[in-house]
Amino acid sequence: MKLPEIHIPITEVLVGKNVKLFIKREDLVHPEISGNKYWKLFYNINHYLDKNCKRPYIITFGGAFSNHIAAVSAIGKLSGIPTLGIIRGEELQDKWRDNPTLLFARRNGMNLKFVTREEYRHKEKLTVFLQQEFPDALVIPEGGTNGDAVEGVKMMLNNETKDFDYLCTAVGTGGTIAGISKFCEDNQKVIGFKVVDDSSLKNRIFELTLNKNFDLIDSGLGGYGKIKDENIRFINDFKEKYEIPLEPIYTGKMMQKVFELIEEGYFPENSRILCFHTGGLQGIEGANLLLEKQNRNLII
Numbered sequence: 001m002k003l004p005e006i007h008i009p010i011t012e013v014l015v016g017k018n019v020k021l022f023i024k025r026e027d028l029v030h031p032e033i034s035g036n037k038y039w040k041l042f043y044n045i046n047h048y049l050d051k052n053c054k055r056p057y058i059i060t061f062g063g064a065f066s067n068h069i070a071a072v073s074a075i076g077k078l079s080g081i082p083t084l085g086i087i088r089g090e091e092l093q094d095k096w097r098d099n100p101t102l103l104f105a106r107r108n109g110m111n112l113k114f115v116t117r118e119e120y121r122h123k124e125k126l127t128v129f130l131q132q133e134f135p136d137a138l139v140i141p142e143g144g145t146n147g148d149a150v151e152g153v154k155m156m157l158n159n160e161t162k163d164f165d166y167l168c169t170a171v172g173t174g175g176t177i178a179g180i181s182k183f184c185e186d187n188q189k190v191i192g193f194k195v196v197d198d199s200s201l202k203n204r205i206f207e208l209t210l211n212k213n214f215d216l217i218d219s220g221l222g223g224y225g226k227i228k229d230e231n232i233r234f235i236n237d238f239k240e241k242y243e244i245p246l247e248p249i250y251t252g253k254m255m256q257k258v259f260e261l262i263e264e265g266y267f268p269e270n271s272r273i274l275c276f277h278t279g280g281l282q283g284i285e286g287a288n289l290l291l292e293k294q295n296r297n298l299i300i
């Protein structure tokens with residue numbers, strides 16, 4: 001089954017403080033292939049299906065709570081294509097059943113191969129090896145970020161998104177912001193909220209977009225996977241007020257920082273700001289399990 005094109009409406013969340021803030025709910029695009037994953041995988045999968053390989057196989061990479069692993073496993077189930085997830089962390093070998101993301105992936109039929117952090121760091125080598133062993137396979141990089149992903153992100157933009165001065169997204173591997181930066185209008189400014197401390201990110205994004213219309217801002221809420229109590233409070237208040245769920249790894253951090261920037265007067269008066277809700281809500285269950293173990297407040 002090919003992934004269809006889907007139109008996502010824009011919701012207004014804040015008027016005041018001299019700016020208008022809107023959110024585009026890409027999280028609603030599909031219940032299991034959520035947010036930016038849908039669009040990053042769109043051409044990867046559809047082009048691969050066009051090849052009509054005799055023995056189709058999809059292989060990809062991710063961490064223990066990876067939204068990308070969850071999405072690829074769901075695509076495998078929907079399309080009937082076997083999938084393999086190369087997972088960072090050998091220690092998960094005997095514990096994956098306690099991890100909601102990996103359990104979901106297994107239930108979708110994804111095979112899981114656990115590798116050490118050192119092996120994972122050299123995924124490029126693994127990719128070459130896998131491509132030799134399975135010449136017909138589609139090997140998708142971590143987070144799905146590649147040229148096809150950047151092209152797919154174009155579909156997050158349309159006539160309605162042209163009407164904004166600022167386009168905001170959370171940044172992990174950089175494919176999403178690269179697509180937004182590549183295909184937005186010349187007068188639009190793109191802001192990426194980094195959730196990973198990686199000094200090479202800016203250059204890698206530039207290589208994908210070839211545009212200089214984007215800035216990267218640190219969320220200030222801790223490195224990858226870190227969850228601060230103030231962010232949990234923000235996410236829970238946001239859900240209560242706007243009835244929009246956020247998760248603590250990407251969208252919750254982006255949105256809290258956007259609110260802070262608005263408060264500080266970072267955006268010029270009358271700016272129209274659009275934040276992309278890039279999904280990832282499947283991660284809340286796993287995050288809550290960790291928070292529960294630490295006797296901390298949970299995400300509602």
Ligand SMILES: Cc1ncc(COP(=O)(O)O)c(C=O)c1O
Nearest residue numbers: 067172173174175176250278280
């Ligand atoms: C929910 C969510 N938002 C944003 C991102 C960041 O996207 P990218 O890796 O393309 O920078 C990810 C990671 O893929 C994600 O899972």
